[in-house]
Amino acid sequence: MGISALRPGTRNDTGIQAMSEDLRTRFGERFQTGEAIRAQHCHTTTWVPSQLPDGVVFVETVEDVKSVVRLAGQHEVPIIPFGAGSSLEGQTNAPSGGISLDFTRMNKVLSVNAEDLDCTVEAGITREELNEYLRDTGLFFPIDPGANATIGGMASTRASGTNAVRYGTMKDNVLAVTAVMADGEEIRTAHRARKSSAGYDLTRLLVGAEGTLGILTSVTLRLQGIPEEIAGGYCNFPTLQQACEAVIMTIQLGIPVARIELMNPPQVRACNAYSGLALPELPSLFLEFHGSPASVKLQSEAFGEIARDNGSSEFQWTANPEERAKIWKARHNVFWSAKGLRQGGTVIATDVCVPISRLAECITQTEADIEAHGLLGPIVGHVGDGNFHVSLVIDADNPAEIAAAEDFIARLNSRALAMDGTCTGEHGIGQGKQEFLVAELGGAVDVMRQIKRSLDPKNILNPGKIFALD
Missing domain, CATH: 3.40.462.10 (FAD-linked oxidases, C-terminal domain)
Structure with a gap:
């Protein structure tokens, strides 16, 4: 299937309408449904055709994210995380309609631990904002994908860039994340220790998952000396x-x-x-x-x-x-x-x-x-x-x-x-490279589907990305 053959997914119009009414009541002016703003939340620097969400909610706190996810589960409506919109394979599209979660207002630096060379930031901060904040500490975050992407988006697509040959990719530089899962509860995948053998490596599971398994709310990062x-x-x-x-x-x-x-x-x-x-x-x-x-x-x-x-x-x-x-x-x-x-x-x-x-x-x-x-x-x-x-x-x-x-x-x-x-x-895979993922990994994609079904049984978290469930 080529990009030109992409088709919309199945829509839940009744659920979308009911959820939109609930979001308007809960968020007021922070929930927008104008066509122009919806178009801004699916258009990326890519040739994948735009598929607009039905509304955009500007989240400001973890409680906002949890509230939206719970409503999405209740109404069985897709939610699509949005950072800077610089993805290249249609990751922010809404093939089944739904609600875009705009993280641009969740852009705080939560902590900097200079002696340990790490920091924790909200998912909506961009890499340039982070490095500007860090400049006086003598530290910097080295991953540079070119675009001024958000840290949450970079983690979600397992981004890298020009510095990767020395400093690695996002998978090498994320120590832990917090994420709101499909049931509306937030989990923390690890602490700040530089290594751990404590259970499944959920950090690596969520890094690169493109928002299909959980919605990242904060990211703990390795830093380097300037x-x-x-x-x-x-x-x-x-x-x-x-x-x-x-x-x-x-x-x-x-x-x-x-x-x-x-x-x-x-x-x-x-x-x-x-x-x-x-x-x-x-x-x-x-x-x-x-x-x-x-x-x-x-x-x-x-x-x-x-x-x-x-x-x-x-x-x-x-x-x-x-x-x-x-x-x-x-x-x-x-x-x-x-x-x-x-x-x-x-x-x-x-x-x-x-x-x-x-x-x-x-x-x-x-x-x-x-x-x-x-x-x-x-x-x-x-x-x-x-x-x-x-x-x-x-x-x-x-x-x-x-x-x-x-x-x-x-x-x-x-x-x-x-x-x-x-x-x-x-x-990343998004919508654009799904058939090639199957060619690359074969039966491993079926294991991915099992994980997706287990963690997101209603398929509300960025559906239609990485692989088709059926």
Whole structure:
């Protein structure tokens, strides 16, 4: 089933109407049903068609969340958590209608334990808000998916980003969560200890569940010390294979690189045009190192030698914050730079992840497949962990281009799975990748269904995401 074939789920109109009346009584102006605001709570930076909720409630406390969930259970109405709306696979859509829970007002820092390098925050705080709050403590939260996503949303999709090669993903940086379950009760999955063997690992069960098993209300996070020195730079290579070989050697030699990003020539061309750069249009690596001035210099020079051994141009690096910021701002704007390649084009952002030993092969075959389909699709990758993204730029009103894009994405996912990879390194499954999850994990998806039925027997928590129940 392609995205263009998505169908609405079964609606409970009687329940939705009754619940809407109860929410209006309970929340007053904090419950909204206008079409414009409902549209804002399902539209994401994705090509998945919008499916509007029937109302939006702005929750401010855990008691608000518990109240909404209990009403949803009573009326058997879907509820869809909403943070910043930056998800890429339709996670905030309402295929069966229902109520969107907007967490933007639950954005407090509940505690910071500087000596223990952790903090606890409400689910609606964004990563940039958190790091602004932490700045004077000398600490920061390192996971950077590009978008200014909420911490609850990042945990729910098991997000990662450019820093993952050094600091890991959300699953590595969440110590505990509190979550309101389908019965309206809140649970806490763990305490702040750095390790535990106490029972089932419910934290990991809820991280990445996309709001289908419980609704996150707070998240306890690992923090890092702000590095004394940060250096970054870039270099280019004659071929993609040589760039990937440099990445593999860097990882194998244990050089503690914080970020190592790949852009193929079409993506470099897009960044040059959008961000005002003048980089050679060749396969390029962008890197960043964190540490003391001496260690950063040593790491940068060591990588420079690896790059030269693999045919690179000179690795140009700097510790100047303004110069570094210009490069990384261009990296974070790759979505918009790709969109700028075609006036009126729609960007379909998709990702896969493979073992880094297969990365060059996978990207090379993917570039050939893009050309064979007659598509425009720059590639950027978090290549230190084998994850890369394709930004297809299509005419969304052209059925032939949509069909070509769907066929390409299916082939991309199949290619990654054939290389012992995954259909998604960090975007999640949502609505867009359900058939590929089954291809990837087979019978394990049936176990997921059993867990879902057990924890959410009325299927009210973000239904229609990750897999179909029937």
